[in-house]
Amino acid sequence: MPANLQSTFDVAQFEALLASRNEPEWLTSRRREAWQAFETAEQPDWRRTNLKGFNIADYTLAEAEVSVEFAGAEGVTILPLAEAIQSHAELVQRVLGSAVQTSRDPYSALNNALVNGGLFIHVAKDVAVEELVRIRYHVAKAGTIVAPRTLIVTERHSSINVIEEISSADFDASAVVLTxxxxxxxxxxxxxxxxxxxxxxxxxxxxxxQIRINRDAQAEWLNVVVGSAVQHVTLEANLSGNGSSVNWNGLLYGNGKQNLLVAPKLNHIGLNTEGQINFKTVVDDEAYAVFDGMVKIPATGQGTNSDLRENALHLSKTSRSDSIPGLEIDANEVKAGHGSTSGQIDEEQLFYLQSRGLPFAEAKRTIVLGFVGEIIDMIPDEAVRERVETIVAEKV
Amino acid sequence: MSANNLVIRNLHVAVDGKEILKGINLTIEEGKIHAIMGPNGSGKSTLAYTLAGHPRYEVTEGEVWYKGQDVLDLEPNDRSKLGLFLAFQYPVAVAGVTVANFLRAALNAHRAQEGVDPKSTAIPMAEYRKVIKSRMDMLEMAPDFARRYLNEGFSGGEKKRLEILQMAMLQPSISIMDETDSGLDIDALKIVAEGVNKVKAEKPELGVLVITHYQRLLNYIKPDYVHVLMNGQIVREGGPEMALELEEKGYDFIREEVFGNAS
Structure with a gap:
């Protein structure tokens, strides 16, 4: 029997949050609705995410430390979400809750009830921003639950590059990020x-x-996951506009007892849309990683060109990975390919590198770092890339 | 006999329990070019992989001596450090590993000494850049080649040139060229052969074992000796003229002489 969540999070914390924020009525009522959904929900039936021992009542609501690095540019607005709720109410109302849907599961509902930090980025039409916007949400203390949210809205013919890192201090007890x-x-x-x-x-x-991509628009999306005890994150690219496209890459690297899940969903809604998904997974020790993918081409998606690739590398006998590359096609004029591989390090690659003088351990390390390096090299910020490289180097 | 000859004695090798090499005796002399010719399935590549130490090839009998060591006791990387080099027939792609980074790692592995901090023996970056540039210039390779991932998306000719670049960088003393001509058109073949000859000219003591099905490569890499491998054994040995004879008559006449019929 799934446990009832009703008693698991302190309602006083929720009421205190509402009282502390002078928010418009629409948001307050959305929060109450979400809280209601959370309170009455049962534990979700997540077979691939291990929530054993996880009790939401163990955590106290806090805010993540937010940092933004951006010199600023004409036509670009970056605000704390709390301010944008007042100044850009219409946009925020439209976009907030598009990815995190109260009806999805109780933790999404809780996320919408508690969202208490984050940023709003708006780019005016015809503005192309060269400089990378660097956002970081940092969890400083164990025992806390934080719920930062990032909203990005760009008007037509504009462009922007954003990197968001979710990091934490190096504490020994747990914490929760509702992202x-x-x-x-x-x-x-x-x-x-x-x-x-x-x-x-x-x-x-x-x-x-979630990224919604409108007519003739493009997105480059990168998801790199190397940390946490347990991650359960759904990802959705909606190619809503005709002629829209997404190039989507990702990496999951788990070791120890990490249980990392991403559930990428690519929806080819418009005409003549293009999407590529390329994810890599590495698992070592007793780690368990899940790629729960889905490409959907509804009847509206004529002329779709879609490709999904997922490759998993197992470095230990006790590690596991599941790859679920789903495909649902209801249109007839489409190109849709998918492929997934999973296995140990290729013996021929090992031998090739050894035959040039690399000792076995170094050959293995070189192959693993090469496998993940293709994705890590895509991280646009040097400092973040180096942090990821350091974490990965310790894992290999 | 020089310890710098590679001496193969009574080598028997099985793959997946099936005996492929049935008692090979062969000495690769310091500074000489040996060609091994033979029809498909005669065991040519098995010999190449066995000398390099591929784990799939099981030595059931025999020995291979080089520089006073039994090569068969060594891990593949230690064979490389001893001076053995195998130019692969099918070079392996390794995504995410650039040619430049890989070659530096390989050079540093060669320079590493037991019990010494590898940082102190590693090739300094500036020196490495100079070395790889000069080698690539020698082989007429475009600079962007070094930034590409190892064999990833390479054409047949590019793969073989990368093998020669690796050989030029690692400066082996015995080089085994496993069907280096396969899959190459005549222009690519000439470029690759010229590369081998340049490396050999720089290091005359280099012993080379050219494994090939056809004679045409031997127009460009001139052998001192030709050995014919058939059914897991060396069945004929001679000078360069033998390659021409084989080209003209095919392998059947030898098969008839050795095994009695041309089946």
């Missing part, structure tokens, strides 16, 4: 978004990300 990313790419524009998760191996991450 959410909600992006809308305006007609003919481009958003490059990199999400990098480097939390310490005691933290739980639950949440959702």
């Amino acid at each position: 959410g990313v909600e992006i809308e790419v305006g007609d003919g524009g481009q958003v490059n978004f990199s999400s990098v998760q480097t939390l310490n191996n005691n933290v739980y991450v639950l949440g959702s990300q």
Whole structure:
């Protein structure tokens, strides 16, 4: 029997949050609705995410430390979400909750009830921003639950590059991050978004990300997951506009007892849309990683060109990975390919490198670092890339 | 006999329990070019992989001596450090590992000494850049080649040139060229052969074992000796003229002489 969640989180914390924020009525009522959904929900039936021993009542609501590095540019607005709720009410109302859907599961509902930090980024039409926007949410203390949310809205023919890192201090007890990313790419524009998760191996991450890509717009999306004890994050790219496209890459690297799940979903809604998914997974020790993918081409998606690749590397006998590359096609004029591989390090590669003088251990390390390096090299910020490389180097 | 000759004695090798090499005796002399010719399935590549130490090839009998060591006791990387080099017939792609980084790692592995901090023996970056540039210039390779991932998306000719670049960088003393001509058109073949000859000219003591099905490569890499491998054994040995004879008559006449019929 799934446990009832009713008693698991302190309602006083929720009421205190509402009281502390002078928010518009629509948001307060959404929060109450979400809280209601959470309170009455049962534990979700997540067969691939291990929540044994996880009790939401153990955590106290806090805010993640937020840092933003960006020199600023004409036409670009970056605000704390709390301010944007007042100043850009209409946009926030439209986009907030697009990825994190109250009806999805109780932790999504809790996420919407508690969302208490984060950023709003808006790019005016015809503005192309060269400089990378660097966002970091940092969990400083064990025993806390934080719920930062990133909203990005770009108007038509504009473009921006954003990297978001979720990190934590190196504490030994656990913490919870309820994460959410909600992006809308305006007609003919481009958003490059990199999400990098480097939390310490005691933290739980639950949440959702979604990018809606409008007519003739493009997105480059990167998801790198190397941290946390347990991650359960759904990802959704909606190719809503005709002629829209997404190039989507990701990496999961688990070791120890990490249980990392991403559930990427690619929806080819518009005509003549293009999407590529390329994820890599590495598992070592007793880690368990899950790629729960889905490509959907509804009847509206004529002319779709879609490709999904997922490759998993197992470095130990006790590690596991599941790859579920789903495909649902209801249109007839489409190109849709998918492939997934999983296995140990290729013996021929090992021998090739050894035959040039590399000792076995170094040959193995070189192959693993090469396998993940293809994705890590895509991280646009040097400091973040180096942090990921350091974490990965310690894992190999 | 020089310890710098590679001496193969009575080598028997099985793959998946099936005996492929049935008692090979062969000495690769210091500074000489040996060609091993033979029809498909005669065991040519098995010999190449066995000398390099591929784990799939099981030595059931025999020995291989080089520089006073039984090569068969050594791990593949230690064979490389001893001076053995195998140019692969099918070079392996390794995604995410650039040619430049890999070659530096290989050079440093060769320079490493037991019990010494590898940092102190590693090739300094500036020196490495100079070395790889000069080698690539010698082989007429474009600079962007070094930034590509190892054999990933390479054409047949590019793969073989990368093998020669690796040989030029690692400066082996015995080089085994496993069907280096396979899959190459005549222009690519000439470039690759020229590369081998340049490396050999720089290091005259280099012993080379050219494994090939056809004679045409031997127009460009001139052998001192030709050995014919058939059914897991060396059945004929001679000078360069034998390659021409084989080209003209095929392998059947030898098969008839040795095994009695041309089946």
